[in-house]
Amino acid sequence: MPLPVPVLPQGVDPAWLPPAAFRAVGGRRTVIRGSGPMAETVHGEVAQACRRFGGRVVRGAASDGACDLVLGLGDEGLGEEGLGEEGFTCAREGGTTTVTASGGRGLLYGLFHVVRLGEAAFTGGWTREPHRPALALRMLDHWDNVAVHPVMGQVERGYAGGSLFWEDGRARGDLERVRAYGRLLAACGINAVAVNNVNVHETEAHLLTDRIAEVAAIAEVLRPYGVRTHLSVSFAAPVMLGGLPTADPLDETVRGWWATATRRVYEAIPDFGGYVVKADSEGQPGPFAYGRTHADGANMLAAVLEPYGGTVHWRAFVYDHRQDWRDRTTDRARAAYDHFVPLDGEFAPNAVLQVKHGPMDFQVREPVSPLIGAMPRTRLAVELQVTQEYTGQQRHVCWLGPMWSEVLRFRQEPESSVGERARGGLVAVSNAGDDPFWTGHPLAQANLYTFGRLAWRPDAEPREVLDEWIGLTFPEASERLSDGVHAVLDGSWRTYEKYTAPLGVGWMVQPGHHYGPSVDGYEYSPWGTYHFADRDGIGVDRSVASGTGYAGQYAKPWAGLYESPDTCPDELLLFFHHVPYGHPLKSGKTVIQHIYDTHFEGVEEVEEAREVWASLAGLVDPVRHARVAERYEEQLRSAREWRDQINSYFFRKSGVPDERGRLIY
Numbered sequence: 001m002p003l004p005v006p007v008l009p010q011g012v013d014p015a016w017l018p019p020a021a022f023r024a025v026g027g028r029r030t031v032i033r034g035s036g037p038m039a040e041t042v043h044g045e046v047a048q049a050c051r052r053f054g055g056r057v058v059r060g061a062a063s064d065g066a067c068d069l070v071l072g073l074g075d076e077g078l079g080e081e082g083l084g085e086e087g088f089t090c091a092r093e094g095g096t097t098t099v100t101a102s103g104g105r106g107l108l109y110g111l112f113h114v115v116r117l118g119e120a121a122f123t124g125g126w127t128r129e130p131h132r133p134a135l136a137l138r139m140l141d142h143w144d145n146v147a148v149h150p151v152m153g154q155v156e157r158g159y160a161g162g163s164l165f166w167e168d169g170r171a172r173g174d175l176e177r178v179r180a181y182g183r184l185l186a187a188c189g190i191n192a193v194a195v196n197n198v199n200v201h202e203t204e205a206h207l208l209t210d211r212i213a214e215v216a217a218i219a220e221v222l223r224p225y226g227v228r229t230h231l232s233v234s235f236a237a238p239v240m241l242g243g244l245p246t247a248d249p250l251d252e253t254v255r256g257w258w259a260t261a262t263r264r265v266y267e268a269i270p271d272f273g274g275y276v277v278k279a280d281s282e283g284q285p286g287p288f289a290y291g292r293t294h295a296d297g298a299n300m301l302a303a304v305l306e307p308y309g310g311t312v313h314w315r316a317f318v319y320d321h322r323q324d325w326r327d328r329t330t331d332r333a334r335a336a337y338d339h340f341v342p343l344d345g346e347f348a349p350n351a352v353l354q355v356k357h358g359p360m361d362f363q364v365r366e367p368v369s370p371l372i373g374a375m376p377r378t379r380l381a382v383e384l385q386v387t388q389e390y391t392g393q394q395r396h397v398c399w400l401g402p403m404w405s406e407v408l409r410f411r412q413e414p415e416s417s418v419g420e421r422a423r424g425g426l427v428a429v430s431n432a433g434d435d436p437f438w439t440g441h442p443l444a445q446a447n448l449y450t451f452g453r454l455a456w457r458p459d460a461e462p463r464e465v466l467d468e469w470i471g472l473t474f475p476e477a478s479e480r481l482s483d484g485v486h487a488v489l490d491g492s493w494r495t496y497e498k499y500t501a502p503l504g505v506g507w508m509v510q511p512g513h514h515y516g517p518s519v520d521g522y523e524y525s526p527w528g529t530y531h532f533a534d535r536d537g538i539g540v541d542r543s544v545a546s547g548t549g550y551a552g553q554y555a556k557p558w559a560g561l562y563e564s565p566d567t568c569p570d571e572l573l574l575f576f577h578h579v580p581y582g583h584p585l586k587s588g589k590t591v592i593q594h595i596y597d598t599h600f601e602g603v604e605e606v607e608e609a610r611e612v613w614a615s616l617a618g619l620v621d622p623v624r625h626a627r628v629a630e631r632y633e634e635q636l637r638s639a640r641e642w643r644d645q646i647n648s649y650f651f652r653k654s655g656v657p658d659e660r661g662r663l664i665y
């Protein structure tokens with residue numbers, strides 16, 4: 001039976017799958033070959049499109065000449081090594097477009113490929129093109145709590161309303177919206193979701209055991225879209241849930257407890273993806289309490305998951321969050337490398353070390369984590385943050401495609417980029433919630449889409465991905481609309497960087513919620529997040545020669561380039577060095593003048609973008625237009641606040657006037 005396409009609740013935005021995106025497919029004659037659950041998903045999609053646009057879809061063997069599109073399961077012509085469960089080929093000959101896949105997910109991805117191409121899928125001709133994801137795991141971590149947390153709320157760092165999965169302390173009874181979410185994820189290539197916060201609180205710990213049925217219900221509706229379900233678990237679960245006196249990973253009763261719990265998980269969810277673990281990190285329990293290593297902890301869980309094909313994602317976000325700010329020898333940026341590099345080669349094959357892309361914590365500008373280049377014998381996953389914690393909290397427009405692309409293309413050693421190193425997959429913290437636009441800011445949908453597509457192809461050109469997103473989201477877009485959307489999104493990350501923390505220094509945010517400026521908010525805190533500004537200069541000396549030695553964690557040539565302020569790239573100067581305000585940048589400006597200039601420019605760029613958006617009224621659906629326009633008012637207010645606080649702070653510290661005599665307070 002064809003699977004019916006999810007029905008969106010009244011008022012919920014269709015995001016990048018509006019009905020009109022299916023016009024080209026829906027007006028044609030399609031044959032679907034093959035069977036299995038995913039063929040039913042594909043059939044349901046095409047059937048709905050045909051009902052709307054007058055085409056026709058049949059199952060089985062109609063002669064090719066009688067149809068425009070064949071979507072078929074089979075190995076024929078896929079070559080010796082095949083394209084795996086997720087790959088497909090696409091060819092067009094004699095007026096017929098043919099998608100062939102050997103696995104169900106490949107068929108679904110093939111369909112969405114055709115949808116993305118639109119009319120171009122049915123024009124001209126081309127020989128068989130192979131498509132397959134570069135990374136097998138393309139995953140979203142939801143930092144969703146089941147019970148509303150007194151400080152963090154329903155979704156930790158969530159800026160898009162409540163949770164898609166959880167409400168009133170339990171899994172939603174109506175999961176139609178989750179089904180629609182799964183469909184959106186499939187359309188951008190995401191194939192795994194962890195459904196609860198990495199900080200596992202009391203209620204959420206029970207999802208692993210007595211509340212696994214709720215997770216199973218979610219898994220059930222995501223499965224037809226090729227999305228596997230994962231769970232964040234507490235390392236202390238044997239104590240919290242099992243009543244054992246210890247969670248020591250080398251203790252036999254502890255292992256036995258996890259083995260039983262895991263068997264029950266797989267009884268409920270046969271294709272369960274595995275566990276995500278935040279251990280010995282920001283107060284979460286871990287193996288250190290028992291004198292064991294992170295490899296001991298991860299391998300214990302890997303062993304119980306292994307018989308079922310599951311994976312443990314063990315996070316490398318381990319650092320001392322109770323640091324004394326007076327202590328200049330401890331450098332948080334060093335922590336992940338110092339903890340994990342000595343363990344390279346010790347992790348089980350199904351233990352994936354999940355590393356944040358930068359050494360600190362998702363700031364608007366960080367160098368690439370040196371850990372990513374330093375563990376060749378470990379399966380690594382790279383973690384990005386789609387939810388805009390430090391990048392405007394979905395009240396500001398900040399399209400992160402260019403930043404992620406820089407990270408993924410970065411080569412610590414010439415032979416491999418970050419995207420190639422991420423053999424364990426690309427993971428991101430989701431920005432979606434139960435908001436009618438899914439992501440609070442309607443334009444933040446572009447971040448979610450871009451993440452999925454970059455996980456499929458880490459070397460993709462982000463602007464081309466944005467073109468795809470625009471084409472799908474605004475299927476009737478005129479050139480003016482498309483240009484306008486590009487104009488507001490393309491440079492928005494750099495604009496955000498300009499009016500916030502300069503030259504890689506980071507952390508000048510309000511403590512706790514992290515929205516808005518506070519230059520000294522984290523300066524005397526225990527979190528290891530300092531800028532060390534005084535009357536003479538600013539920045540953190542992370543050189544080997546005179547600083548914390550962090551620069552030495554990189555391979556050549558980066559260690560050398562970062563080591564000296566003369567060769568360090570401008571945009572990271574204050575991350576690596578403490579320099580005088582008069583220090584000349586490669587741009588020719590001094591550091592202080594750069595701070596002033598970028599802060600004025602950043603605000604001007606927001607003003608311009610707001611005007612561009614205003615000019616698109618009438619070309620965009622009015623509700624969406626109004627939502628974005630309203631957020632621009634807040635972005636502009638906030639950008640001005642950033643500009644004035646940062647400029648005033650550094651003017652007062654340095655006493656150096658702005659060369660151009662602009663108003664500084």
Ligand code: GCU
Binds near residue numbers: 156198199282361389
């Ligand atoms: C950040 C964020 C936390 C989160 C943590 C993590 O520090 O502010 O809310 O728990 O990252 O990644 O675990």
